[in-house]
Amino acid sequence: MMRQVIYALSLGVMVAYYFFGWGVLLQIVLGVITAIAVESAFLALRGRDIISSISDGSAILTATLLAISIPSIAPWWVIIVGVSFAIIFGKQLYGGLGNNPFNPAMLGYVFLLISYPLQMSTWQVDFLSLNHALETVFNLNNIDVISGATKLDEVKNGLSLAGSIQQLEIHSPSQAWINAGFLLGGLYLLFRKVIFWHIPASFLIGIVISSMLLWMSNVDLYLSTQNHLMLGGTMLGAFFIATDPVSASTTSKGRIIYGFLIGVLIVIIRTFGGYPDGIAFAVLLMNMTVPLIDAYTQPKVFGQ
Numbered sequence: 001m002m003r004q005v006i007y008a009l010s011l012g013v014m015v016a017y018y019f020f021g022w023g024v025l026l027q028i029v030l031g032v033i034t035a036i037a038v039e040s041a042f043l044a045l046r047g048r049d050i051i052s053s054i055s056d057g058s059a060i061l062t063a064t065l066l067a068i069s070i071p072s073i074a075p076w077w078v079i080i081v082g083v084s085f086a087i088i089f090g091k092q093l094y095g096g097l098g099n100n101p102f103n104p105a106m107l108g109y110v111f112l113l114i115s116y117p118l119q120m121s122t123w124q125v126d127f128l129s130l131n132h133a134l135e136t137v138f139n140l141n142n143i144d145v146i147s148g149a150t151k152l153d154e155v156k157n158g159l160s161l162a163g164s165i166q167q168l169e170i171h172s173p174s175q176a177w178i179n180a181g182f183l184l185g186g187l188y189l190l191f192r193k194v195i196f197w198h199i200p201a202s203f204l205i206g207i208v209i210s211s212m213l214l215w216m217s218n219v220d221l222y223l224s225t226q227n228h229l230m231l232g233g234t235m236l237g238a239f240f241i242a243t244d245p246v247s248a249s250t251t252s253k254g255r256i257i258y259g260f261l262i263g264v265l266i267v268i269i270r271t272f273g274g275y276p277d278g279i280a281f282a283v284l285l286m287n288m289t290v291p292l293i294d295a296y297t298q299p300k301v302f303g304q
Helices: 001-021 022-046 050-054 058-067 078-092 105-114 130-137 151-160 171-192 198-217 223-229 236-243 252-272 279-296
Strands: none
Touching: 001 022, 001 058, 001 078, 001 171, 022 050, 022 058, 022 130, 022 151, 058 105, 058 198, 058 236, 078 105, 078 236, 105 279, 130 279, 171 223, 198 223, 198 236, 198 252, 223 236, 223 252, 236 252, 252 279
């Protein structure tokens, strides 16, 4: 299952590589090596079989999700610290795969976002060659990289300066194409029945309904539904993050409630919160509610 998810991620990753270059792949390689090393060390300390645990692909998937969520020009130690935190505090301290209440990748992402806001908010705006990416990520030389904020960052900052949505340049072809890549990868997972439809469908419906209500109330202050769907990590969150089989709700009704509320929370955080995207916070907040949602959405047993 984890391998299928990794295969499905590859299309969005390659689109991100097309726009931003080798830094995307470099972060993934660093993250995967770190995940395997940290998980192996922790399993050895616990006296568990290393090969069988590593081969399930969960650590590699966690590292990949985190690596493509952070800026591809982030210093090398950022992805190493984030993946180490995700594997240790998001997975192994709870007993390993199947026991973690929180999405490990998003736990690592939020840790990095709170601890290193400068490194996590500086994104490149152009393609980087392999040499340029190596020099940037490993700080080998004092080189200039054309960097900037994400489109959601620009919108939030622009509105804070008394601007209106109509005055801002919101269109971002790169983010739209990357989201399209993850959307196609997500449809592949649905076709292969690797994930259930309930969470991604309700996730996107939650975004559509809440963003449409806000936009209709004031088109100058709130992003349109199309912008919410095609900016940030919306499709990555809908198909690859919220659908984590361990930390998500397990009943059919529960998955719909879980996904819908994540979508609503994302729009609320993007619009009224301090962080421009909010997917990681929305997922972690809803992870906390999963036991309650599952308890009240158990299917009725015939004959009782």
